[in-house]
Amino acid sequence: MTNAPHCHSTDCGPERLAPCDDAHDAYRQLAAWTTEGSPYKLVSGGFSAEARRHYRAYTTAWLNWCDLGDRLDPYACARTNIGVWLSDEHGSAALATRAVMASAVTSFYRHLFGLGITDGVDTELTRARLAGAPVPADPKRTGLRGDGPRWLMHAADRLTGRDALRDRALIYLLLNSYFGHEKLRPGTILALDLEDRVNEGFRTSWKVRPKNAEDTALITITVNRDAARALDVYVGRTVAGTFEPAPLTGRVISPAHGTYLSRGALLTGSSNRARGARLARSDTVNRIVRAVVASHEELAPYADVLSADFIAASPPAGKYPRDGEEATGSEAGAS
Numbered sequence: 001m002t003n004a005p006h007c008h009s010t011d012c013g014p015e016r017l018a019p020c021d022d023a024h025d026a027y028r029q030l031a032a033w034t035t036e037g038s039p040y041k042l043v044s045g046g047f048s049a050e051a052r053r054h055y056r057a058y059t060t061a062w063l064n065w066c067d068l069g070d071r072l073d074p075y076a077c078a079r080t081n082i083g084v085w086l087s088d089e090h091g092s093a094a095l096a097t098r099a100v101m102a103s104a105v106t107s108f109y110r111h112l113f114g115l116g117i118t119d120g121v122d123t124e125l126t127r128a129r130l131a132g133a134p135v136p137a138d139p140k141r142t143g144l145r146g147d148g149p150r151w152l153m154h155a156a157d158r159l160t161g162r163d164a165l166r167d168r169a170l171i172y173l174l175l176n177s178y179f180g181h182e183k184l185r186p187g188t189i190l191a192l193d194l195e196d197r198v199n200e201g202f203r204t205s206w207k208v209r210p211k212n213a214e215d216t217a218l219i220t221i222t223v224n225r226d227a228a229r230a231l232d233v234y235v236g237r238t239v240a241g242t243f244e245p246a247p248l249t250g251r252v253i254s255p256a257h258g259t260y261l262s263r264g265a266l267l268t269g270s271s272n273r274a275r276g277a278r279l280a281r282s283d284t285v286n287r288i289v290r291a292v293v294a295s296h297e298e299l300a301p302y303a304d305v306l307s308a309d310f311i312a313a314s315p316p317a318g319k320y321p322r323d324g325e326e327a328t329g330s331e332a333g334a335s
């Protein structure tokens with residue numbers, strides 16, 4: 001850093017002046033990264049004009065704080081400094097807003113590494129996450145943390161549209177390990193058939209054939225109560241555990257979906273629902289998950305990592321692999 005402070009405007013309009021000649025190199029790299037027409041993209045894909053404006057504003061605010069606060073060199077600071085900045089300057093902001101701020105700054109550091117500007121820059125700066133964020137800081141770790149499972153269930157509960165009941169049931173099945181049962185990955189969920197359900201008092205389980213196993217090689221998996229209830233609503237089961245027949249024909253058909261509910265695929269596709277066609281592939285499940293995640297203001301900033309497999313690996317409620325990852329969403333620091 002130079003001796004004179006270089007606090008720059010966070011106004012991201014086209015009239016914004018370029019950094020002065022003696023400003024820290026980080027300001028110039030940020031301007032080149034976010035300028036209109038820049039060839040650079042985010043690691044997750046494109047870089048819209050709106051995203052560029054927000055990322056430029058948030059990262060400029062971070063660099064200003066480094067410059068005017070403790071005179072930190074943004075190329076030689078620690079990951080914990082990002083948490084201090086968020087806590088000191090933006091502690092009253094919504095968690096979703098602070099999550100985007102942290103994402104902007106860490107994305108900027110990933111951009112620097114992509115350019116080869118790594119002298120003195122700690123790789124941990126690319127992995128800063130909010131304490132209480134729904135995903136762990138370590139990219140090698142998977143599973144929702146903190147309030148993440150609750151937010152995801154909330155997003156699923158408020159779904160609307162023709163596939164809302166199916167998609168809600170799917171989300172609760174993916175959270176099976178969070179409720180303390182077996183992890184249910186998309187491939188396993190897609191293989192579930194209606195006739196393989198087993199009711200054992202207060203316990204609901206399913207017989208399923210493991211991947212690449214013989215047809216007769218069935219295993220039994222336990223389904224959490226919330227998922228079982230969501231499935232009952234989706235397929236039209238009564239409280240007594242039987243299907244409700246159509247009053248005129250006596251056939252067991254879902255009035256909402258027109259499906260034959262006593263056998264065949266548990267989760268069916270939208271276009272061929274009347275024939276009970278199974279959801280096609282695991283990437284179909286991921287499209288559903290992305291839509292649900294994007295509908296929730298707290299989860300949307302993490303949409304690039306919240307795949308179906310990631311969610312399926314969520315640890316049981318209250319049990320986290322490492323100290324410090326169980327912080328609640330009200331905390332402002334970065335971990």
